[in-house]
Amino acid sequence: MIQEKKAQPLLDYIRRFVTLTHEEETIVLSSVKYRKYLKGQYIVQQGDVCKYSSFILSGCTKTFYVDDKGQEHIIMFAIEDWWTSDIGSFITQTSADYNVQCLETTETIQFSYYAQEELLQKVPKLERLFRMMLERAFVASQKRIVRNFSLTAKEQYLHFKEQYPEIEQRIPQYMIASYLGITKEFLSKIKSQLASE
Amino acid sequence: MIQEKKAQPLLDYIRRFVTLTHEEETIVLSSVKYRKYLKGQYIVQQGDVCKYSSFILSGCTKTFYVDDKGQEHIIMFAIEDWWTSDIGSFITQTSADYNVQCLETTETIQFSYYAQEELLQKVPKLERLFRMMLERAFVASQKRIVRNFSLTAKEQYLHFKEQYPEIEQRIPQYMIASYLGITKEFLSKIKSQLASE
DNA sequence: AAATAATGTTAAACTAGATTAACTTTTATT
DNA sequence: AATAAAAGTTAATCTAGTTTAACATTATTT
Secondary structure, X not given: OOOOOOOHHHHHHHHOOOOXXXXXXXXXXXXXXXXXXXXXXXXXXXXXXXXXXXXXEEOEEEEEEEOOXXXXXXXXXXXXXXXXXXXXXXXXXXXXXXXXXXXXXXXXXXXXXXXHHXXXXXXXXXXXXXXXXXXXXHHHHHHHHHHHHHOOHXXXXXXXXXXXXXXXXXXXXXXXXXXXXXXXXXXXXXXXXXXXX | OOOOOOOHHXXXXXXXXXXXXXXXXXXXXXXXXXXXXXXXXXXXXXXXXXXXXXXXXXXXXXEEEEOOOOXXXXXXXXXXXXXXXXXXXXXXOOEOOOEEEEOOOEEEEEEEHHHXXXXXXXXXXHHHHHHHHHXXXXXXXXXXXXXXXXXXXXXXXXXXXXXXXXXXXXXXXXXXXXXXXOOHHHHHHHHHHHHOO
């Protein structure tokens, strides 16, 4: 059982969506595990089954895909108060398409697939929490598709900077380029263009 | 109250995720409305609040976004047994970013925002249904982002044909080009290349 | 059957962004 | 402080996909 103090950010997060009794909160805390990763370690590896859905207490991760040509494509970043996993692998318990790697020392609270299923039986209110989280995630994902289609690389970069100023500070530029789907050289060009404007 | 016969595809769909009692099924049917749209009509219009989440009994829709330059970008198609709406607008009841237009005469079963909230109170099991639907939708959306980044236009077209052969038949090519994020001219070139291989 | 609108094709000129490669700056390690 | 490794820059060349524009084919309407 995780200490309530450590789990405070998770409880705060949950409260934004549903109201749990103290007893229900206790059940949640008894279903999860605390785990700390070092910089460079993998939470999920392409090919493995994704066993956990992880809530981030501190640190930063990137989720990426290595394609047939060996190219790395960053799908998302995650920082404090975000969730990360390979959901496709997690929900079907089949091998993961993506890697989740820590870019900093990262503290997490983890829900295992089976613990989560059991937890949802015991605290059905959490179905609502997950439903609402997924609604938001899906909407954000759709919006990203639209941006990909309708904005130039420069516009996408400006949008990223505006939407995630904290992430932009913490992460090397070449990873931001990968997230935007452009090369690091081209992002560099965009930045020098912006600087001279 | 919708006739049980008409709602059969919806009930079958729900049964793939959760098991409802007959009484619960009746509550579901009493919360929804049947509505038929003609070809060309809009289920949702950019700027309006999206009032309904629609399950498609027959027909076909496109969801698209018109950008600042007046360009239309198709985000998704939907056919029988799929759901369509502007989820972002639906869940927050704020104005929609997207249009949903019928490409054929389209019969739907619709959940209004308020009816759905009420329904979820009465039949909490449905939270699980929606959670699972959204998991799948989110995974599919993420995969599309990855394909956008890692496949050429030709590869994406082949993937589309393979994954949605029925849709490819029913829809004009220029809309498929829009869905893939390329021009109709370039799709035409790809097709002639493929034909001469 | 003719006319119109919608859809699809071809080809030339163009451009956003990729590739390659050499170089500079910053950060981490000894 | 010196060295190595990681991250970022610049510039020339290249290419996948766009734009423009004219034309061809297929549906739809009268």
